[in-house]
Amino acid sequence: MNKLFDQHLRGDRTIWMVALILGVVSLLAVYSACSWMVWKSSGGTLRILFKQGLMLAAGGAIMYAASKPRYTLYSKLSQLLLGITIGLLALTLLIGSNVNGASRWLEIPGLGITFQTSDLARVVIMVYLARVLGKHREEPWTFREVVLRLMLPVGAVCGLILPANFSTAALLFATCMVLMFIGQVPLKHMLLIAGIAIASFGVLLLLAKTNPELLPRLKTWTARLENHGGEDRDANYQVNNAKIAIVHGGLLPNGPGTGTSRNFMPHPESDMIYAFIVEEYGSILGGLGLLLLYLILLSRAMRIANRCDKRFGQLTVMGLALSLVLQALVNMAVAVNLVPVTGQPLPLVSMGGTSMWFTCLSLGIMLSVSRSVYDVPQPASDEASPKRMRTSDPDAGPAIA
Numbered sequence: 001m002n003k004l005f006d007q008h009l010r011g012d013r014t015i016w017m018v019a020l021i022l023g024v025v026s027l028l029a030v031y032s033a034c035s036w037m038v039w040k041s042s043g044g045t046l047r048i049l050f051k052q053g054l055m056l057a058a059g060g061a062i063m064y065a066a067s068k069p070r071y072t073l074y075s076k077l078s079q080l081l082l083g084i085t086i087g088l089l090a091l092t093l094l095i096g097s098n099v100n101g102a103s104r105w106l107e108i109p110g111l112g113i114t115f116q117t118s119d120l121a122r123v124v125i126m127v128y129l130a131r132v133l134g135k136h137r138e139e140p141w142t143f144r145e146v147v148l149r150l151m152l153p154v155g156a157v158c159g160l161i162l163p164a165n166f167s168t169a170a171l172l173f174a175t176c177m178v179l180m181f182i183g184q185v186p187l188k189h190m191l192l193i194a195g196i197a198i199a200s201f202g203v204l205l206l207l208a209k210t211n212p213e214l215l216p217r218l219k220t221w222t223a224r225l226e227n228h229g230g231e232d233r234d235a236n237y238q239v240n241n242a243k244i245a246i247v248h249g250g251l252l253p254n255g256p257g258t259g260t261s262r263n264f265m266p267h268p269e270s271d272m273i274y275a276f277i278v279e280e281y282g283s284i285l286g287g288l289g290l291l292l293l294y295l296i297l298l299s300r301a302m303r304i305a306n307r308c309d310k311r312f313g314q315l316t317v318m319g320l321a322l323s324l325v326l327q328a329l330v331n332m333a334v335a336v337n338l339v340p341v342t343g344q345p346l347p348l349v350s351m352g353g354t355s356m357w358f359t360c361l362s363l364g365i366m367l368s369v370s371r372s373v374y375d376v377p378q379p380a381s382d383e384a385s386p387k388r389m390r391t392s393d394p395d396a397g398p399a400i401a
Contacts, residue, residue: 066364
């Protein structure tokens with residue numbers, strides 16, 4: 001095992017193991033949850049298992065490939081990819097595949113593969129913000145700098161995601177704000193920006209009442225907010241069945257394949273996979289176990305950030321980890337009815353799609369940062385201090401004393 005990590009899977013071993021465990025959980029849970037789909041699958045259950053395994057294998061390859069380059073490469077790429085990403089988001093709104101009144105998917109010409117451009121935007125904007133925050137010197141941020149250098153890109157990305165996917169736009173905006181706080185942007189500027197964002201969204205809601213095409217899913221958002229926690233069984237059908245599945249799961253595991261909620265709970269393989277896992281593996285192993293894995297991922301990111309001596313590396317690993325962990329927490333909160341239904345998948349666990357590949361890309365970039373921390377031999381005099389990487393790369397940002 002040590003030889004495998006030393007020669008191939010270099011970087012933070014705990015992140016590799018967390019990704020592997022989540023992949024195995026995904027394979028088992030999706031295979032069991034999708035048994036109801038066998039009737040419309042010509043290949044039977046093995047086809048579902050093979051498809052999910054193929055998506056996980058492709059994600060693993062992306063994760064491995066992304067972990068190999070020096071992490072400062074992503075600082076340079078983020079500048080180029082930000083403009084491309086904003087263009088793809090705009091294109092998605094105009095000609096994207098429309099499902100349930102939402103244009104979220106864009107088809108790759110010639111391949112017949114669709115992907116959510118918001119998944120790409122989530123990775124790109126985190127790395128871009130880390131670059132800008134990392135290159136900022138010790139001078140205090142002015143409000144004008146915050147708006148021009150930080151909020152214009154964030155506003156463009158979130159604004160283009162908002163009409164089709166409010167939850168993703170809101171979650172991404174919140175994650176960006178947290179990263180800016182970590183990057184030492186003055187709190188007074190952030191509070192003012194948050195107020196402006198809320199006021200702008202309020203104006204947009206008023207305009208949408210006279211022009212529904214501005215926010216085609218406004219009625220869906222309103223219904224979810226109004227019905228959250230209510231007694232209308234039909235309106236809360238998905239959440240009510242998720243709670244039934246969790247109650248049936250109990251504390252201890254019942255075993256894989258024992259879940260019955262797949263026969264009546266909508267989307268047990270994606271949006272509600274957390275409730276289905278709890279039903280089969282119990283609240284302790286399935287519920288708390290999954291939560292613990294994501295918290296371990298966040299703690300490793302914090303450890304890497306603490307040991308990396310470049311601001312770009314610190315902020316990149318924290319931004320990407322926060323985006324994944326917050327998404328996971330929202331998915332879990334929906335299943336236990338703490339927040340309204342959002343449609344956020346459980347990272348690296350929900351049924352495969354291109355979102356899984358972008359999750360693996362995020363993990364790969366985090367591993368690239370961790371390699372710069374753990375793979376550099378340290379002088380004997382530094383053995384008692386945290387391991388640090390020394391580099392003069394200007395794209396990595398100033399060193400931390």
